[in-house]
Amino acid sequence: MFDGLREKLGKFSDDVEEDVETEPEADEEEESDSSEPVDDVPAESETDDQSSTQEQSETEPDDGAEVAPSQDGSDEDAREDDRGIAERAKLFATGKTVIDEDDLQEHLDELELTLLSSDVEMSVAGEILEGVEANLVGETRRRLESTGSLAQDALREALYEVISVGQFDFEARIADDEKPVVIVFTGVNGVGKTTTIAKLARYLEDRGYSSVLANGDTYRAGANEQLGEHAEVLSVPYISHEQGGDPAAVLYDAVEYAEAHDVDVVLGDTAGRLHTSEGLMDQLSKIDRVVDPDMTLFVDEAVAGQDAVTRATEFDDAAEIDGTILTKADTDPQGGAAISIAHVTGKPILFLGTGQGYDHLKRFDPEDVVDQLTLGE
Ligand SMILES: Nc1nc2c(ncn2[C@@H]2O[C@H](COP(=O)(O)OP(=O)(O)OP(=O)(O)O)[C@@H](O)[C@H]2O)c(=O)[nH]1
Ligand SMILES: [Mg+2]
Incomplete structure (x- = not known):
């Protein structure tokens, strides 16, 4: 059941994942120098349980938006950088991965075509795209079990939102x-x-x-x-x-x-x-x-x-x-x-x-x- 669509949706997750970059390791050195007291916990990041199964599991304080690369440059630059990242895609729960805005848009366009060609109603496809984007850029709610792939999780959450409307026992x-x-x-x-x-x-x-x-x-x-x-x-x-x-x-x-x-x-x-x-x-x-x-x-x-x-x-x-x-x-x-x-x-x-x-x-x-x-x- 749903085999055709699954294959196409899988392509979206794979493609996005391929474009995801882990932030430069350089940060880590700087960070360890600055020795933040917070470093042990992923706690102040948004959610709990979810995996950092990506390669980036080395741990660093996280919540990428605030923890900026800079130190060396002016604070101004640092904030600019942060905002850039945040806007492009303050991506992914760990805050350590980024994807170029254009790349993301391209994948979202492809996802839209995939959904429409599989007979998903247009307004529903729009809702799913918005959900995927919001889940990637913001905090995912993690109602569903995490798969370890950020793009796939974002897609799963967005699908769940539209599919589960009105359920009762x-x-x-x-x-x-x-x-x-x-x-x-x-x-x-x-x-x-x-x-x-x-x-x-x-x-x-x-x-x-x-x-x-x-x-x-x-x-x-x-x-x-x-x-x-x-x-x-x-x-x-x-x-x-x-x-x-x-x-x-x-x-x-x-x-x-x-x-x-x-x-x-x-x-x-x-x-x-x-x-x-x-x-x-x-x-x-x-x-x-x-x-x-x-x-x-x-x-x-x-x-x-x-x-x-x-x-x-x-x-x-x-x-x-x-x-x-x-x-x-x-x-x-x-x-x-x-x-x-x-x-x-x-x-x-x-x-x-x-x-x-x-x-x-x-x-x-x-x-x-x-x-x-x-x-x-
Ligand atoms: N493969 C498959 N066939 C089904 C399923 N449900 C019903 N069918 C078949 O669809 C055909 C029509 O089923 P009916 O239950 O007679 O449909 P109906 O809506 O009552 O039809 P009308 O009374 O003429 O309006 C039958 O051959 C069923 O066996 C299903 O879930 N899977
Ligand atoms: Mg009948």
Whole structure:
């Protein structure tokens, strides 16, 4: 998953790292002469744990901006130098490495192209670039484990910032909300809504929650049979009406069934639709009015890239969503939608579909995704 993009992102980290220079050793002598009392600790530098795995581990006081080379020249010059370094790139947590501003800009331009060509939405790409730059020049927050490569860490942090938008603890919500918890699934045709519902029923069962499947897709011929078969295989109850019936009525019946039988979760399927199909979107509003779902989840294919991002926004505008499930992540080498959707909609990605089997559903873990995108784990 995301192999294509990982390769390209790896190039960014490698290229930047190649251009990073360790500051001249000359400093060290001068510094040891001036024997600062502070020399033992990296403490007053910004962060804690992170590595100085670079070659520059010899230790010196650090925080490059203030600890200037000079001594010999005038203070003026020293400050000028400092400012130069600080502005170019007061780089990197240790303060001992610098990269030329032009070089950095060139790498950032390449990174932008990489992201855009992998279907990352434009504003999200911009946000990532800003994050990378800020993380390189300023202090990295180190929420993620350090990889020892400063450029890679900066990229990882910036990716995490956009990918983790809006995350909430799905299982805690299921556990805490009043039962039955009603979840309705929306999205365009053929993206994997019905399959995802079946997978989620299995996922919930594995965690001790019962569910009932409700077929709100009264539109497509064969929809009843399809969801009904899943219900049979999974041994979960199934509520459906005749084709052409009112989806809100199906959902209503399913909620009543759940209440009567102490079922924890109602999983409501709906027909594939475009956000522009007025009649079908009206049905969603009616479902909202009649059963007031606890969550409306937008389902789309990871492989749809930019299209998925646009559709998520359109669905959110038309019938507010609480989160997204991206299917077919197993066939997506790019990751553009996975990176962009949460930031663009402000709603989290909750699950990834990773295949056609019932067990091919993974909780979307932003840290995990960042690792996959940058480390291949
Ligand atoms: N590789 C892969 N295929 C998937 C995944 N999820 C669903 N599919 C396949 O996508 C196809 C469409 O799935 P459905 O669940 O019928 O899609 P839908 O959104 O309900 O379609 P409509 O009801 O027609 O709107 C099926 O062949 C599924 O097996 C996934 O995560 N990975
Ligand atoms: Mg379906």
